[in-house]
Amino acid sequence: MKVRNLVLxxxxxxxxxxxxxxxxxxxxxxxxxxxxxxxxxxxxxxxDRQTALNLAQSYLANGSSRQAELILSKLVLLYPDDxxxxxETISLYEKSNxxxxxxxxxxxxxxxxxxxxxxxxxxxxxYSWTGRKAESIALYEKVLKAxxxxxxxxxxxxxxxxxxxxYQKAIDLYKSVGQKGKLSKQHMLNTxxxxxxxxxxxxxxxxxxxxxxxYPQDTDFLRLAADINFNAKQxxxxxxxxxxxxxxxPDDPGAYSKLADIxxxxxxxxxxxxxxxxxxxxxxxxxxxxLSLARVSSWQGDFTTSLTYYDKLIASPNPEPFYYREKxxxxxxxxxxxxxxxxxxxxxxxxPDDKAISAEAEAKKNYYNHTYRPAVKAYNAxxxxxxxxxxxxxxxxxxxxxYGKWNNGLNTYNSLLSQIPAHRxxxxxxxxxxxxxxxxxxxxxxxxxxxxxxxxxxxNHRQADTKSTxxxxxxxxxxxxxxxxxxxxxxxxxxxxxxxxNTPKNPVTYGLMAGAEYRNMPxxxxxAGLGMRMNPGDVDNGLTGFIxxxxxPVDNLHVGVTLRNDDIxxxxxxxxxxxxxxxxxxxxAYNGYRRWQAGMDIAFDSYADNQSYDNSSLTVGxxxxxxxxxxxxxxxxxxxxxEYGFDKNHANHPQYYNYFWTPKSYTTHTFGLEWQHYLxxxxxxxxxxxxxxxxxxxxxxxxxDISRQIHASINHDWNSRLATSLEGQYTWGTSAEIxxxxxxxxxxxxxx
Numbered sequence: 001m002k003v004r005n006l007v008l009x010x011x012x013x014x015x016x017x018x019x020x021x022x023x024x025x026x027x028x029x030x031x032x033x034x035x036x037x038x039x040x041x042x043x044x045x046x047x048d049r050q051t052a053l054n055l056a057q058s059y060l061a062n063g064s065s066r067q068a069e070l071i072l073s074k075l076v077l078l079y080p081d082d083x084x085x086x087x088e089t090i091s092l093y094e095k096s097n098x099x100x101x102x103x104x105x106x107x108x109x110x111x112x113x114x115x116x117x118x119x120x121x122x123x124x125x126x127y128s129w130t131g132r133k134a135e136s137i138a139l140y141e142k143v144l145k146a147x148x149x150x151x152x153x154x155x156x157x158x159x160x161x162x163x164x165x166x167y168q169k170a171i172d173l174y175k176s177v178g179q180k181g182k183l184s185k186q187h188m189l190n191t192x193x194x195x196x197x198x199x200x201x202x203x204x205x206x207x208x209x210x211x212x213x214x215y216p217q218d219t220d221f222l223r224l225a226a227d228i229n230f231n232a233k234q235x236x237x238x239x240x241x242x243x244x245x246x247x248x249x250p251d252d253p254g255a256y257s258k259l260a261d262i263x264x265x266x267x268x269x270x271x272x273x274x275x276x277x278x279x280x281x282x283x284x285x286x287x288x289x290x291l292s293l294a295r296v297s298s299w300q301g302d303f304t305t306s307l308t309y310y311d312k313l314i315a316s317p318n319p320e321p322f323y324y325r326e327k328x329x330x331x332x333x334x335x336x337x338x339x340x341x342x343x344x345x346x347x348x349x350x351x352p353d354d355k356a357i358s359a360e361a362e363a364k365k366n367y368y369n370h371t372y373r374p375a376v377k378a379y380n381a382x383x384x385x386x387x388x389x390x391x392x393x394x395x396x397x398x399x400x401x402x403y404g405k406w407n408n409g410l411n412t413y414n415s416l417l418s419q420i421p422a423h424r425x426x427x428x429x430x431x432x433x434x435x436x437x438x439x440x441x442x443x444x445x446x447x448x449x450x451x452x453x454x455x456x457x458x459x460n461h462r463q464a465d466t467k468s469t470x471x472x473x474x475x476x477x478x479x480x481x482x483x484x485x486x487x488x489x490x491x492x493x494x495x496x497x498x499x500x501x502n503t504p505k506n507p508v509t510y511g512l513m514a515g516a517e518y519r520n521m522p523x524x525x526x527x528a529g530l531g532m533r534m535n536p537g538d539v540d541n542g543l544t545g546f547i548x549x550x551x552x553p554v555d556n557l558h559v560g561v562t563l564r565n566d567d568i569x570x571x572x573x574x575x576x577x578x579x580x581x582x583x584x585x586x587x588x589a590y591n592g593y594r595r596w597q598a599g600m601d602i603a604f605d606s607y608a609d610n611q612s613y614d615n616s617s618l619t620v621g622x623x624x625x626x627x628x629x630x631x632x633x634x635x636x637x638x639x640x641x642x643e644y645g646f647d648k649n650h651a652n653h654p655q656y657y658n659y660f661w662t663p664k665s666y667t668t669h670t671f672g673l674e675w676q677h678y679l680x681x682x683x684x685x686x687x688x689x690x691x692x693x694x695x696x697x698x699x700x701x702x703x704x705d706i707s708r709q710i711h712a713s714i715n716h717d718w719n720s721r722l723a724t725s726l727e728g729q730y731t732w733g734t735s736a737e738i739x740x741x742x743x744x745x746x747x748x749x750x751x752x
Contacts, residue, residue, distance in 0.1 A: 049075065049078075049079065049082075052071055052074070052075055053071075053075060053084070053085065053088070055071060056068045056071040056072050056075070056088065057088070059071070060088075060092065065092060065095070065096060068092060069092055072085065072088060072089045072092060073089075075089075076089055076105075080108070081108075081112065083109065083112060083113070086105050086108065086109055087109070089105060090102045090105050090106065090109075090122075093105075094126070099126050099129040099130050100130050102126045103123075103126060103127065103130065103132075106119070106122070106123040106126055107123075109123075110123060117142075117143050117146055120139050120142055120143050121139070121140075121143050121153060123139050124136050124139035124140045124143065124157075127139060128160055133164055136160065137160075137161075140157040140160065143157075144157065151177045151180060151181065154173050154176060154177050155173070155174070155177055155183075155184075155187055157173060158170045158173035158174050158177075158187070158190075159187075159190070161173065162190050162194060165197070167194035167195075167197050167198050168194070168198060170190065170191075170194055171191055171194045171195065174187050174188075174190065174191045174194075175191075178191075185211075185215070185218075185220070188207060188211055188221075189220060189221070189224065191207060192204045192207050192208055192221075192224050192228075193224070195207070196224075196227065196228060196231060199231075201228050201229075201231060201232040204224070204228045205225065205228050205229070205232075208221050208222075208224050208225035208228060209225060212225060219245055219248055219249070222241055222244060222245060222248075223241075223245060223254075223255075225241050226238050226241030226242050226245065226255075226258065227258075229241060230258060230261070230262065233265075235262045235265060235266065238258070238262060239259060239262050242255040242258050242259050242262075243255075243259075251282055253279050253282045253283055253286065256275050256278045256279045256282075257275075257279060257288060257289070259271075259275050260272050260275035260276055260279070260289070260292055263275060264292065264296075267422065269296040269299060269300055272292055272293075272296045273292075273293055273296055273297070276289040276290075276292045276293045276296075277289075277293070280293075285316065287313060287316060290309045290312055290313055291309070291313060291323075293305070293306075293309045294306050294307075294309035294310045294313065294326065294327075294330075295326070297309070298326075298330045298333065301681045303330055303333070303334050306330050307327065307330060307331075310323060310326060310327035310330065311327075314327065321347060321350075321351050321354055321357055324343055324344070324346060324347035324350070324357075325344075325347060325357065325360060327343050328340045328341075328343040328344045328347070328361075328364065329364075329391060331343060332364060332368065335594075335630045337368040337594065340364065340368070341361070341364070341365055341368070344357075344360070344361035344364060344365070345361070347361070348361050355381075355385040356382065356385040356386045356389075359378060359381040359382035359384075359385050359386075360382050360391075360392070362374075362378040362381070362382075363375060363378035363379045363381070363382050363392065363395065364395075365378075366378055367379075367395055367399065368594065369556070369594075370555070370556055370591060370594075371555035371556060372399060372402075372403055372522050372552070372555060373522065373555055374555065375399055376396065376399060379392050379395060379396040379399070380396075383396070388415065388416075388419055390416055390419070390420055390423070393412055393413075393415055393416040393426075394416055394423075394425070394426055396412050397409045397412035397413045397416065397426070397429065397430075398429070398684060398685045398686075400412060401429065401432075401433050401685050401686060402685050403521045403522060404481070404482075404519045404521060405481070406433055406436060406437035406481045407437070407481055409430075409433045410430060410433055410434065410437070413426050413427075413429060413430035413433070414430070417430065425682065425684055425686075425687070428686055428687065428688070428720065429684060429685060429686030429687070430686075431686075431720045432686040432720050433686065435720060435721060435751040436478070436751075437478060437481065438478065439478075439721075439751040439752055440475060440476065440477050440478075440751070440752040441475070441476040441477075441478075441749070441750070441751055441752070442473065442474070442475055442476075442749070442750045442751075442752060443473070443474040443476075443747065443748075443749050443750075444471075444472065444473040444474070444747065444748055444750075445471075445472055445745060445746055445747030445748065446469070446470065446471050446472075446745070446746055446747075447469070447470045447472070447743065447744070447745040447746075448467070448468070448469050448470075448742075448743065448744045448745070449467070449468050449469075449470070449741065449742070449743045450466070450467040450468075450741060450742045450743075451464045451465075451466060451570070451739070451740070451741040452464050452465045452466075452497075452739075452740060452741075453465070453739050453740075464570040464571060464739065465496065465497045465570075465571050466494055466495070466496055466497075466569060466570060466571055466572075467494070467495040468492050468493065468494050468495070468569070469492070469493045469495075470490055470491070470492045470493075471490065471491050472488070472489065472490035472491075473488070473489050473490070474486060474487070474488045474489075475487050482518055482519055482520055483516065483517070483518055483519075484516065484517050484519075485514070485515070485516045485517075486514070486515055486516070486517065486529070487512075487513070487514050488511070488512070488513040488514075488515075488529070488531065489510075489511070489512055490510070490511045491508060491509070491510050491511075492508070492509050492510075492511070493506060493507075493508045494506060494507050494508075494509075494569065494575065496571065496572040496575070504536060504537060507535070507536045507537070507539070507575065508536060509533055509534060509535050509536065510533075510534045511531060511532070511533050511534070511544065512531055512532050512534075513529045513530065513531025513532075513544060513545070514529065514530065514531070515527060515528050515529025515530065515546075516528065516529075521550075521551075521552065522551070522552035522555070523551060523552070524549065524550070524551045525548075525549070525550045525551070526547075526548070526549050527546075527547075527548045528545070528546065528547045528548070529545055529546055530543070530544075530545040531543070531544045531545060532544070533567055535578075539575065539576060539578065540578060540610065542567050542578055542580065543565065544564075544565055544566055544567065545564065545565055546562065546563065546564035546565070547562070547563045547564070548560070548561070548562045548563075548564075549561050549562075556590055556591055557588070557589075557590055558587075558588070558589040558590075558591065558599075559586075559587070559588055560586065560587045560588075560589075561584075561585070561586045561587075562583070562584070562585045562586075563582075563583070563584050563585075564582070564583055565580060565581070565582045565583075566580065566581060566583075567579065567580050568580065568581050568607070574609070577609040577610055577611045577613070578609055578610050579607065579608075579609045579613070580607070580608055580609065581605050581606065581607050582605070582606045582608075583603055583604070583605045583606075584603065584604045585601060585602070585603035585604075586601060586602055586603075587599060587600070587601035587602075588600055588601070594627060594630050595626065595627050595630065596624065596625060596626045596627065597624070597625050598622075598623065598624040598625070599622070599623055599624075600620075600621065600622040600623075601620075601621050601622075602618070602619070602620050602621075603618070603619045603620075603621075604616065604617075604618055604619075605617045605618075605619070615646060615647055616646070616647040617644060617645060617646045617647065618645045619642065619643065619644055619645070620642075620643045621640060621641060621642040621643070622640070622641050623638060623639065623640035623641070624638065624639055625637070625638040626638075633675070633676065633677045633678070634674075634675070634676040634677075635673075635674070635675055635676075636672075636673070636674045636676075637671075637672065637673055637674075638670075638671070638672040638673075638674070639669070639670070639671055639672075640669075640670045640672075641667070641668075641669060642667065642668045642669075642670070643665070643667050644665060644666055644667070644668070645664070645665040646664055646665065666701075666702040668699055668700060668701055668702070669699065669700040670697055670698070670699040670700075671697065671698050671699075672695060672696070672697040672698075673695070673696050673697075674693065674694070674695040674696075675693070675694050675695075676691060676692070676693045676694075677691060677692055677693075678690070678691040679691060679692075687717075688717035688718075688719065688720065689715065689716075689717050690714075690715065690716045690717065691714070691715055692712070692713065692714040692715075693711075693712065693713045693714075693715075694710075694711070694712045695709075695710070695711045695712070696708070696709070696710055696711075697709045697711075701733070701739075705733045705734060706733065706734045707731060707732070707733045707734075707739065708731070708732055708733075708734075709729065709730070709731040709732075710729065710730050711727075711728070711729045712727070712728050712729075713725060713726065713727040713728070714726050720751075721750060721751045722748065722749070722750050722751075723748065723749045723750075724746075724747065724748045724749075725745075725746070725747050725748075725749075726745070726746050726747075727743070727744070727745045727746075727747075728742075728743065728744050728745075729741070729742065729743040729744075730742045730743075
């Protein structure tokens, strides 16, 4: 009863709509029309059912569907159980693509004829056209369960299920038809694609391989076979199929694109570039090819080419947000941080609601500016917006490593490598962290040093006139992430030009120091060591030691305090008398941007020996460094102002003249130019680096002297465990020749 009432209600609405439309049509025609006749006929109903039905059918035959609808609507209201009228009305609606209005009519007919399978099938189709999938499936299943469904009906239902992504049920139905006869080519293709969607590549491959010979002039099955191998990561087999496709059609961009994907999976970036150029020759605006060229060019260090293609992608219609993001990353790798942040700003303005873009822009800004705390917060926000994002994971792991957060760094690298096992940079950086966190570290080297001055003391000796050769080793053992212990050993052989009586000209001393370090940067780092200097002959042994504290109370502001005690050996007198200096030094430095940094320090030194000598000095200094170039070559200029003040003027205390020559106070100005060049293409924290460094400094000294200094070094990481360096320095004066020195040092560093 409910269905019947629904039918009547629907048809009443349709009848009113049709009648209004018919009236409108009547008002715009200039001659008596079919609408007028229909209205007159409607007034005559229900005088003769068959006459009215014949008239409706006549209108349908003449294409006057609106007039036919007026009559049929009235007939359905008068004869709601008349099957012929119901079917005629359904036919009218289906011909005018109004499947939704057929549904209540089908429901009523199915109540009248519940076992009519043809009617059930027609109803199933109507429900499928309106998107009522559940009702359609139920009706199709009813037809199939009744038995004797034709192959056409079965494949029709299978096609419906395939379109609904119910692949396994669709495949089963295709198979049932295939067992009785030959499936059409399209149904075979649907079966293969269904297996691929279900990741049942072996079954899909069997069907493809069986059908390729049956369609020698057709590439559909060959392409599917290639795609199956590709999805199964059987790249060699897939490449063979794609090359066959190119033999059939040398201008097939799809085959070139897949071959480029295979080359990308193999990290064969040269081949990716070659194939991408092939695609662009066929389709100049092919975005995938341009994106591949932009990416592989950046990975190969060809940043100019990379940026060219990113600019083309950004200028293309409907650019993707990640075009901006990847271009900004490339600019960051180049060291052009200002331009990188400008690109991020453009992306944020274009997509203000994209949380991932905003988070990445904020993270990169802090990463470039060395602001650790907000950088970590921003990277975590980025990973919240894009979980497991590779660029975010790598940068965050780099940050942790730079600040000695070994556990966090290892966990972050592991997350990255779990999704990209072939990420070579992450694997290398992780290995370096693992060594730093768990292996003993040895630093050993040999150093030659020579220093002398023109000024002489009362006994006609130079105040500084010594040569020394040192051999040293340091062993550091990590106790946990924050605490490590160390032992330093060294031997130093002196060569004094003039020695005092009963004093060896070439004494050898030995040093031993043990200590520990606590690191929890950027909050604080503490280290301390206590040692002994063992001297030959009648020279007493001495104590050495230090306490050091560093912190970043706020980002980019570095504060450090050091207290240390060392022996001072400038000549035979200072050696024999065991001249020592105790220094308390504090320094504050600001390093907010990679383009410049500035600092100032103050130091108090107290000098004493075993002959009742005492003196003290206060030293104040300030410096600024500007980086004219930063990546990958660094060119820096620097200036340092140093103010010295001594408690005692040696001009008035000649008995101490053999230690120092100096006015009571004086000021020096030092200007420097430094060039640092990395020879390795890749640079990141944990990479194996090879670089050299050359610095030239000019100092305006006391007494009008101008000192010059050349300092050079070369460093090479042989692998993740072993590194070596060679360093040299030469300092000389001009007019007064106050001081000159030379130094050569070779060192190796090794994780055991």
